[in-house]
């Protein structure tokens with residue numbers, strides 16, 4: 092079914108054209124359990140470093 | 148000799164943290180008294196999930212009196228109204244006046260004397276600044292747990308309509324040109340979008356973000372820069388990217404002049420006017436001080452001496468008006484002590500910031516359309532703890548505050564939920580150091596690029612869940628609570 096473009100869609104598309112968009116690979120990494128376990132550790136370490144720096 | 152009395156106004160992130168640490172460090176050496184109008188503690192960041200129907204209000208709140216009783220902290224369920232920092236007449240004992248909010252005693256005035264006072268009353272949600280804004284008008288809010296519940300019920304209604312085939316327009320963002328807390332609006336819109344997808348009605352929804360930011364990703368912090376993929380990239384690129392990916396439309400540089408049912412009238416920075424139509428609007432209010440008054444011993448009103456026109460309390464910041472280019476990180480307060488009274492402090496949102504962080508801008512009509520500076524949970528708690536430590540040391544003989552907690556010298560870790568699901572959810576983990584950019588120390592971006600960081604992914608969502616449980620556990624002051632960092 093051909094969907095009609097509402098003014099909302101047109102506005103959204105015009106904005107979206109120049110926005111940086113993630114590739115499918117980047118998107119899949121965001122919810123890849125193994126990769127995210129690694130990121131969980133990395134982000135926590137980064138946060139702990141800043142928390143330590145902020146409490147000193 | 149009677150024990151020193153430390154009175155804390157407000158049982159939010161800052162006030163509750165102060166009370167908990169004061170009691171831990173002082174034990175029986177002093178009386179710790181908390182005055183707050185509501186008997187509950189609310190972990191406000193999780194209100195977002197109440198607002199999309201994923202949590203119940205009782206999962207983000209708990210009753211304070213049993214906790215305070217267990218810890219020997221005195222609690223008055225009351226709303227502080229007037230400070231008497233010099234006492235009254237011949238009695239030089241400072242005291243604070245409060246109106247009870249207890250059922251059956253509402254409005255009854257109580258007087259609580261103090262040796263040290265911490266004002267941690269947070270923000271007044273100033274819906275009245277925009278005609279028609281707020282749950283009593285034509286838009287919703289997620290600033291309190293009951294507001295968030297109302298938003299979730301309205302969302303259920305919209306979803307029911309979409310299931311019947313109707314299109315629905317959602318408008319989410321800031322309800323005034325001077326709002327802060329864009330992070331909360333950002334979280335709500337991306338969670339809303341995620342939830343509409345989960346409920347199978349995304350194709351029936353037009354979702355618009357409406358903001359007073361000059362560009363997306365400003366967040367009242369003048370934006371942040373992050374090293375990523377071989378570039379130093381500003382936060383507006385990341386935010387636009389996420390919005391474009393999720394099919395969200397955005398309208399920036401906007402002040403909401405007023406709301407009618409289903410329609411927001413706007414004024415833009417360039418002087419143009421416009422409107423946005425909606426079926427459901429969640430628009431945040433601007434924040435003001437809660438309107439505390441102060442009287443001297445003779446009963447003369449000294450509110451102006453203690454408070455800025457915004458109603459927030461003046462502390463040891465440099466409040467001299469100066470042009471944007473002359474703003475310094477060192478203008479920001481260090482000890483949060485009132486310059487007027489050595490035993491008076493403000494913590495969390497209650498202190499008056501010296502200036503915004505984002506460049507101030509006005510429309511040709513003179514309407515200010517600039518985000519106010521953010522005061523998120525982490526700095527509020529760190530400030531609450533630092534003020535508590537200073538007071539402990541002053542009780543034990545120190546002449547002046549011993550601790551500093553400048554927002555220009557501390558970082559903030561913030562996890563903004565972008566969809567709640569243990570396997571498919573994501574959140575943006577953002578770390579900035581320092582919160583207030585310091586262009587003298589970090590000339591190019593104002594921040595330490597080795598510590599400033601941002602990433603979106605499922606790990607962020609897991610961290611958000613962990614923080615929800617950890618911070619509620621900590622606030623309940625259960626075993627080893629003080630080991631959990633602010």
Ligand SMILES: Cc1cc2nc3c(=O)[nH]c(=O)nc-3n(C[C@H](O)[C@H](O)[C@H](O)COP(=O)(O)OP(=O)(O)OC[C@H]3O[C@@H](n4cnc5c(N)ncnc54)[C@H](O)[C@@H]3O)c2cc1C
Pocket residue numbers: 156157158159160161162182183184185191192193194195225226227228267268269270289290328331437494495496497522523524525527561562563
């Ligand atoms: C929807 C939403 C989401 C947010 N998400 C995040 C997030 O993800 N991360 C983050 O770091 N921050 C977040 N924040 C910001 C965070 O909630 C605040 O920074 C924090 O609550 C500020 O703490 P506070 O103690 O200064 O104020 P509050 O927590 O608001 O506490 C103020 C206290 O004072 C009491 N009070 C008010 N008037 C009086 C009076 N007259 N007398 C006595 N007591 C009074 C109130 O009842 C309350 O107990 C969010 C804010 C909102 C609104």
